[in-house]
Amino acid sequence: MDLLQNIRIVLVNPLFGGNLGSICRAMNNNGITDLAVVDPRPDMDMDEARKFSCNARAQLEAREEYATLAEAVADRTVVAGASARTGFYRDTAYSPREFAPIGLESAKDHKIALVFGREDKGLFNEELALCTHIIQIPSSELYTSLNLSHAVYVCCYEMFNAAGVFQPAEETAPEADNDLRERMFAVWREMMIETEFVHDQKLEHMMMGLRRIFNRGKLTSPDCKILMGLAKQSLWVADQWKKEKHD
Amino acid sequence: MDLLQNIRIVLVNPLFGGNLGSICRAMNNNGITDLAVVDPRPDMDMDEARKFSCNARAQLEAREEYATLAEAVADRTVVAGASARTGFYRDTAYSPREFAPIGLESAKDHKIALVFGREDKGLFNEELALCTHIIQIPSSELYTSLNLSHAVYVCCYEMFNAAGVFQPAEETAPEADNDLRERMFAVWREMMIETEFVHDQKLEHMMMGLRRIFNRGKLTSPDCKILMGLAKQSLWVADQWKKEKHD
Numbered sequence: 001m002d003l004l005q006n007i008r009i010v011l012v013n014p015l016f017g018g019n020l021g022s023i024c025r026a027m028n029n030n031g032i033t034d035l036a037v038v039d040p041r042p043d044m045d046m047d048e049a050r051k052f053s054c055n056a057r058a059q060l061e062a063r064e065e066y067a068t069l070a071e072a073v074a075d076r077t078v079v080a081g082a083s084a085r086t087g088f089y090r091d092t093a094y095s096p097r098e099f100a101p102i103g104l105e106s107a108k109d110h111k112i113a114l115v116f117g118r119e120d121k122g123l124f125n126e127e128l129a130l131c132t133h134i135i136q137i138p139s140s141e142l143y144t145s146l147n148l149s150h151a152v153y154v155c156c157y158e159m160f161n162a163a164g165v166f167q168p169a170e171e172t173a174p175e176a177d178n179d180l181r182e183r184m185f186a187v188w189r190e191m192m193i194e195t196e197f198v199h200d201q202k203l204e205h206m207m208m209g210l211r212r213i214f215n216r217g218k219l220t221s222p223d224c225k226i227l228m229g230l231a232k233q234s235l236w237v238a239d240q241w242k243k244e245k246h247d
Numbered sequence: 248m249d250l251l252q253n254i255r256i257v258l259v260n261p262l263f264g265g266n267l268g269s270i271c272r273a274m275n276n277n278g279i280t281d282l283a284v285v286d287p288r289p290d291m292d293m294d295e296a297r298k299f300s301c302n303a304r305a306q307l308e309a310r311e312e313y314a315t316l317a318e319a320v321a322d323r324t325v326v327a328g329a330s331a332r333t334g335f336y337r338d339t340a341y342s343p344r345e346f347a348p349i350g351l352e353s354a355k356d357h358k359i360a361l362v363f364g365r366e367d368k369g370l371f372n373e374e375l376a377l378c379t380h381i382i383q384i385p386s387s388e389l390y391t392s393l394n395l396s397h398a399v400y401v402c403c404y405e406m407f408n409a410a411g412v413f414q415p416a417e418e419t420a421p422e423a424d425n426d427l428r429e430r431m432f433a434v435w436r437e438m439m440i441e442t443e444f445v446h447d448q449k450l451e452h453m454m455m456g457l458r459r460i461f462n463r464g465k466l467t468s469p470d471c472k473i474l475m476g477l478a479k480q481s482l483w484v485a486d487q488w489k490k491e492k493h494d
Contacts, residue, residue, distance in 0.1 A: 031387035138413040140278030166385040
């Protein structure tokens with residue numbers, strides 16, 4: 001069961017087609033596909049909406065339209081309204097990250113909604129009154145007002161992350177074991193001697209420096225093999241050079 | 248000292264003015280103010296950039312321009328490049344949330360950079376090679392490619408959150424203590440009797456239901472006073488009604 005399918009994004013009376021399109025893309029980027037627009041404006045620039053939706057054009061076409069917020073959330077249990085303003089009980093707001101597990105808990109068995117207001121005026125108090133939770137997105141005092149598509153994106157992103165469905169790419173190469181690592185360091189040590197990079201009294205100090213550099217992160221077997229190959233090649237060159245000198 | 252001042256956002260050869268403007272706003276929303284554009288396109292729509300920057304117009308004007316990525320990050324220690332593609336060592340990528348504390352640790356004493364590529368082609372391998380870290384933003388298989396301004400927004404958001412400078416609005420009203428709570432329940436109990444809502448044998452069961460409802464979240468003193476006032480008013484109406492009946 002995909003929890004994310006139980007999440008509806010509700011846009012109340014949005015102004016700009018570009019935002020509507022960007023939001024379709026942002027939703028799909030986070031595996032969310034249920035979009036409702038309340039009180040849509042007949043003069044919205046739908047060419048712009050299509051342009052900004054990019055490959056989420058089907059999501060744009062699949063949106064549902066409702067006359068009122070009450071209708072758009074009638075079958076929803078948890079209804080979370082995003083608000084940047086303060087006052088009118090907004091001091092009880094959750095951050096998107098705090099809200100995500102609360103919303104997903106309900107989304108296991110019920111349908112929920114995240115509600116966003118107009119670009120210029122946000123949600124009215126009577127709309128916020130329909131919400132069971134208020135979401136406040138953390139922002140800097142430098143500029144507290146977010147672009148609508150950024151606000152929707154980050155709420156979707158937090159829901160997607162909390163749902164735990166994303167599998168990050170992982171390092172597949174095995175880590176180098178001590179035997180391989182020490183064989184690699186032995187070649188480097190020989191290279192430092194044969195290329196006459198260090199004199200005897202500095203050698204062990206320099207080797208310790210190299211050990212620190214290479215052990216700062218995890219070394220994989222391929223890493224060690226690259227490093228060993230490179231040092232072997234330098235040894236070969238040093239050998240050639242000495243032969244040339246003696247000819 | 249503000250760690251966020253040591254973070255530079257670097258955009259490599261971006262295509263669209265709208266994204267540039269949105270990014271200025273997104274940076275300022277997260278308290279980040281250092282913007283560099285590498286290899287700017289002479290035909291970029293700067294009217295659109297100004298429109299999308301909204302109140303971050305000054306941020307847009309303050310951007311620095313560089314011919315190459317190497318110049319834009321020359322004085323940077325940690326350089327993190329965002330990439331959605333796989334291959335070429337990208338399996339060692341960090342999520343923005345994993346990267347944030349690593350980047351901020353360096354930003355205590357050094358200047359760092361977050362680097363983003365072109366809308367259509369991202370960062371080239373030779374550009375990614377200049378980066379000390381690779382960032383991969385979690386996204387759904389449904390649609391893995393993010394809008395550029397969304398990608399920058401979410402990386403800035405994670406840095407801002409990890410910096411811990413945001414003070415969320417908090418409930419300032421004191422929680423109700425047991426004495427106040429019990430006085431409130433006593434009035435509700437009386438109201439249920441006087442309005443003849445329940446018969447004796449159901450009363451304690453109903454009271455326990457009410458206790459469950461009201462104790463599901465934290466009740467504040469003002470909450471209790473609203474609830475007590477409402478019940479007292481119902482009691483008063485019930486009293487009036489009984490007087491009328493007897494008149």
